[in-house]
Amino acid sequence: MRLALVGAAAALLAAAVALGGAPGLAYPRVASAAEERSAEGPTCRVVGHDVSEPGVAACRDALEAAAPLLADLLPWRVPAGTRLVVHVYGDLDAYAAAMRAAGAPELADNWAATLYASRESHVVLQPRGGPAIRALTGGLPEYTRWQLVHEAVHQVLARSGVPTYDLWPGWLEEGLCEEVAARAVAARQPAGRVAVADADRRHLVKDALARGRLVGLERLLHTRVQAFDPERLAYAHMASFVRFLATDAARFRALLAKATAMPAPPPGVRARRQVVFERDFARLLVDVFGPLDALEARWRAAIEREAPRWFEPSRSSQWLPDGRLLVASFPGGSAQCIATAPPPAGGYVLEGTFRLLAAGDGAQADLIVAYAQRDDARFVKLALGAKGYVTMLAYAAGHWQERYRVSVEVPPATFAVGTDVAFALTVADGRLRLAVGGRTLFDAEAPPGFDLATGGYGVGAWDGAAVFDEPRATPRR
Numbered sequence: 241m242r243l244a245l246v247g248a249a250a251a252l253l254a255a256a257v258a259l260g261g262a263p264g265l266a267y268p269r270v271a272s273a274a275e276e277r278s279a280e281g282p283t284c285r286v287v288g289h290d291v292s293e294p295g296v297a298a299c300r301d302a303l304e305a306a307a308p309l310l311a312d313l314l315p316w317r318v319p320a321g322t323r324l325v326v327h328v329y330g331d332l333d334a335y336a337a338a339m340r341a342a343g344a345p346e347l348a349d350n351w352a353a354t355l356y357a358s359r360e361s362h363v364v365l366q367p368r369g370g371p372a373i374r375a376l377t378g379g380l381p382e383y384t385r386w387q388l389v390h391e392a393v394h395q396v397l398a399r400s401g402v403p404t405y406d407l408w409p410g411w412l413e414e415g416l417c418e419e420v421a422a423r424a425v426a427a428r429q430p431a432g433r434v435a436v437a438d439a440d441r442r443h444l445v446k447d448a449l450a451r452g453r454l455v456g457l458e459r460l461l462h463t464r465v466q467a468f469d470p471e472r473l474a475y476a477h478m479a480s481f482v483r484f485l486a487t488d489a490a491r492f493r494a495l496l497a498k499a500t501a502m503p504a505p506p507p508g509v510r511a512r513r514q515v516v517f518e519r520d521f522a523r524l525l526v527d528v529f530g531p532l533d534a535l536e537a538r539w540r541a542a543i544e545r546e547a548p549r550w551f552e553p554s555r556s557s558q559w560l561p562d563g564r565l566l567v568a569s570f571p572g573g574s575a576q577c578i579a580t581a582p583p584p585a586g587g588y589v590l591e592g593t594f595r596l597l598a599a600g601d602g603a604q605a606d607l608i609v610a611y612a613q614r615d616d617a618r619f620v621k622l623a624l625g626a627k628g629y630v631t632m633l634a635y636a637a638g639h640w641q642e643r644y645r646v647s648v649e650v651p652p653a654t655f656a657v658g659t660d661v662a663f664a665l666t667v668a669d670g671r672l673r674l675a676v677g678g679r680t681l682f683d684a685e686a687p688p689g690f691d692l693a694t695g696g697y698g699v700g701a702w703d704g705a706a707v708f709d710e711p712r713a714t715p716r717r
């Protein structure tokens with residue numbers, strides 16, 4: 241029997257690869273034996289596999305920093321003297337090998353998991369664990385922090401003597417993991433910022449509601465993330481619903497207490513017992529919060545009130561302490577961060593500065609316009625490469641529309657890694673015109689059928705990372 245709780249990142253790899261900007265470049269890797277380092281704190285032990293000593297220590301510090309939050313939000317306590325155990329991996333291959341070795345090959349393409357059998361968690365440094373990004377982020381990428389805390393919640397539940405922990409329905413357990421992780425990350429945001437990852441989950445659910453695709457309670461209470469495509473949409477709904485429930489703190493505490501005390505279903509096949517428990521938990525929810533119809537109406541109203549400013553179709557973006565935006569892709573993939581507000585009417589200029597960080601072969605920053613239909617994305621982007629190019633690409637209907645590719649060569653120094661680049665992309669009259677340092681480098685007709693006027697704008701990176709000022713769109717000049 242394969243016993244595994246699956247982390248939140250499952251569908252990301254496919255999404256990241258699907259949105260890559262150019263074909264076929266393998267991420268450079270160095271083969272090495274798994275090198276183990278560990279670091280302990282009062283509540284946790286972190287074992288690093290191909291992770292630098294500062295990286296392992298940063299993971300330990302992140303878990304220790306979250307310990308008071310776990311104690312505050314969760315009604316469970318691990319036995320005295322027990323530490324949470326988290327394995328962190330420098331890349332997906334090492335993680336995947338560990339999952340296969342643990343007898344859970346189905347988790348090999350996940351990026352985070354907690355195993356029932358060992359009650360230990362496994363997390364890949366996400367999206368990148370290199371020293372440049374760790375230095376910028378104060379030790380640890382935000383998305384890794386998110387996943388560490390998420391898995392820690394699973395582990396506290398598993399280790400604290402709740403006899404039915406392996407039967408809990410996804411909506412409550414995964415929703416709780418996500419909510420605690422979101423709060424851990426929220427506590428570290430610069431003033432006035434909402435974590436992009438958190439805003440993204442809110443946007444996913446609000447977008448689903450606007451399109452008549454909300455996963456309502458009749459379905460959500462019986463949803464398993466591993467059996468939902470895309471998984472991140474299921475996680476976002478569970479996170480949204482648990483956050484909504486937790487706004488009624490007294491009832492939410494009562495719900496967790498009653499869930500903890502719930503008698504186990506009759507013995508039998510575990511999957512069958514989970515189905516029974518899902519029904520039991522649905523009844524428990526009604527006992528504590530009232531009829532589902534009225535509860536869902538209040539949840540929908542809460543979703544309507546959400547006002548996320550950014551979303552990330554592919555990850556991962558985070559606000560840095562100095563207010564800039566780090567956009568870092570998973571190896572071989574892309575990252576995108578898109579504004580939810582429409583651009584100024586009548587043509588606009590997307591402007592700011594960016595700096596490429598040394599990373600994968602790509603070292604490419606992206607400027608994205610005309611973004612529409614998140615669940616069937618359409619957009620146009622300009623790819624600005626450190627190798628000396630500006631390339632317009634169009635994505636629609638699940639494919640790069642290659643016939644619209646327009647590329648010009650520029651001197652490689654134009655976007656050199658580590659150099660601040662001031663850009664102004666004018667989107668008007670059906671054309672894209674890019675000026676860098678006041679000089680026009682690219683001017684071309686936009687592909688037909690893309691919504692330049694009201695589609696979203698944003699920034700991204702491909703197979704690497706870039707730091708942007710907060711992107712801004714101003715009326716055309």
Ligand SMILES: [Zn+2]
Pocket residue numbers: 245246247248390391394414417
């Ligand atoms: Zn999880």
